[in-house]
Amino acid sequence: MAALRAAKQALRKEIKRRVAALSDEEKLRQSSVLSKLLFRHPKYVSCKRIAVFLSMHDEVRTEEIIRDVFKCGKSCFIPRYESSSNHMDMLQLRSLQDMETLPLTAWNIQQPAAEDSSREEALSAGGLDLILMPGLGFDSLGKRLGRGKGFYDTYLERCTKHPKGKPYTIALAFKEQLLPEIPVDDNDVLIDEVLYEKDL
Secondary structure, X not given: OHHHHHHHHHHHHHHHHHHHXXXXXXXXXXXHHHHHHHHOOHHHHHOOEEEOOOOOOOOOOOHHHHHHHHHOOOEEEEEEEOOXXXXXXXXXXXXXXXXXXXXXXXXXXXXOOOOOOOOOEHHHOOOOOEEEEOOOXXXXXXXXXXXXXXXXXXXXXXXXXXXXXXXEEEEEXXXXXXXXXXXXXXXXXXXXXXXXXXXX
């Protein structure tokens, strides 16, 4: 177990180094390519209820995707992380304007305030059709290297207990985040698909 943890830590360092070397222009360019790939994806086209992460500086940008979600009339849910545990809820985002008013957390992520109880939580209502997954690294088999807190693994576990079952999961990745293989343990939930710019 300790060896696995050490291996993951080393990979996290390596991927952070790779992504840090990307220019902002290159991150935006790849993000735009991935947004367009996603918009044509059958799972995206057919989904009604989608969870989208609000991107940090070292992640694929999701602003364009969130704009499209509202344009298509889909219901959009965003994460609210509880920093004291690995608990996360997906809460409804009402509009683009709503997003602009969200407070920032200590991690510099926008999310609904802890005392905001006015939003629909995805699993207490109709569940989710699709979750767009963040992460630090991925391999082609759907193994994901997160930031080590386990928020998404725990949330997907809860999704499996919803009457609708586990939603389809698509990771958005810069091609620099792809690795030949990622070491995982029993708590790591595999992703259905990793979307990245393949060498055409």
